[in-house]
Amino acid sequence: MSTVSLRSAAGRWVVTSSILASAMAFIDGTALNVVLPSLQRSLHASGAELFWVLNAYMLMLAALILLGGTLGDRLGRRRIFMTGIFIFMAGSAACGLAGTVFWLILFRVIQGIGGALMIPGSLSLISSAIDEAERGKAIGTWSSVTTLVTIGGPILGGALADAGLWRYIFFINIPIGVIALLCLWWKVKEQEIPAEAPPQDYPGAVLIVGGLALLNFGFLRMPVAGFDSLPAYGSIIAGLALLAAFVITEKRSRHPMLPLYLFNNRTFSGANLLTFFLYGGLSGSMLFLSLNMVQVQGYSQLESGLSFLPFTLLMVFLARLAGSMADKYGPRWFLIIGPLLAGTGMLLLSLVQETSGPASYWTTFFPGIFVLGLGMTLTVAPLTATVMGCVGSQLSGTASGVNNAVTRIAGVFAVAVFGAMAVLFFSGSMLPSLQNVSLTPAQETAVMAQTANLGNAAVPEGLSRPQQVFISHLYHQHFIQTYGKIMAMCGFLGWLGSIMAWIFIRKDKVPGK
Known part of the structure; x- marks a missing residue:
């Protein structure tokens, strides 16, 4: 029509x-x-x-x-x-x-x-x-x-x-x-459908779904089956092989779902690397921040939801201004400073230890959430404009779709990899602490089995009251340590995004602006 x-x-x-x-x-x-x-x-x-x-x-x-x-x-x-x-x-x-x-x-x-x-x-x-x-x-x-x-x-x-x-x-x-x-x-x-639409890239879709699924399975299976699990490592290797086959297929396809030639553009490649690192860090930090607040710090789930309001309000009221300023002065410095601030916000959040609950929110979680929100506010609109503007108007829709897919893939990898690492950190730090408790081998096994549940770890039955209190304290203490390590790594990913902008995004203004 x-x-x-x-x-x-x-x-x-x-x-x-x-x-x-x-x-x-x-x-x-x-x-x-x-x-x-x-x-x-x-x-x-x-x-x-x-x-x-x-x-x-x-x-x-x-x-x-x-x-x-x-x-x-x-x-x-x-x-x-x-x-x-x-x-x-x-x-x-x-x-x-x-x-x-x-x-x-x-x-x-x-x-x-x-x-x-x-x-x-x-x-x-x-x-x-x-x-x-x-x-x-x-x-x-x-x-x-x-x-x-x-x-x-x-x-x-x-x-x-x-x-x-x-x-x-x-x-x-x-x-x-x-x-x-x-x-x-x-x-x-309905709009008029073109008479000659390009064929669908079904082989590419099958390969990328299979590759990502196997990688996910391998990373998330490893903490459960053990870090010497051959099926887990085999799944990761098979997933990498399918993703390599996906890249080869896309390179040879006449109508690829992921046009690899777009990555010949230095700015486009840099913007997508920035996206991958920054949104990987953001996905991991938002997940573990919520779990920490509710399962350990004593926040209700409503209070946890309200705690993100500063982040969202900054996006609502300042993102458009950041986009306009990037149009006027060029996106490069926004894409350097924004991820740097976002990463710094995650690092500030990684320093939060056990708190007195929502009453201490303004001096514990708020500073990190505010800095993280400010960094994302400076980044989102300039990043979108850079991605869509660096490849020409005829390919802007395709470029936006690729960047959207990279955002989602970053989230997939972040949840899988950080999830596996969180269980590794939690169980690894808990085990030495149990030497201070008189437990039978069966009781120790039951206590360690709960580490797979992270912040939701529950003290096994059959322990004395002092043992229950001590184990509960250990679960909280070591989950907070795990949270801090994961948040620090998320912050590092934000900084990597800033470095990508510094290296790859050289032009002062997006073409056409």
């Missing part, structure tokens, strides 16, 4: 349906970290299983998001967008009903498939349906509203989790999705 004005009824319905669908994904993503402690207790999930709950979704999203975008070009943007919303709703409903952690992980895979079809469709529908003169305003409206929705995610998640209703984080997607589908069905017309 021809493009429409944003002020027209048709234009408003396009933006409204895109916002509603995006809201599902953003609420689900931001609220889930906050409800993880309740979810873990309710489903008796180990630490590795908890990380799989996160990664099952991100894995499918990272691997299929580029394929989802090209399917819309070939089969119709509205059709694929609606299909993604429906699959995401079905996966959400199944997640809410899951009786075991195994089924929850499986249903999160379905959610991820739906998200991979849905998330690229929201902006591509706006970009292709709205008049070019108003397209920027439409995308700005989408960005502003979805950002405001994102603020409510952690707060809503915390409130529901404290009330024992963590499953409603998934159920809430159903009415939102139904309204979005009705808007699209009745009020948005």
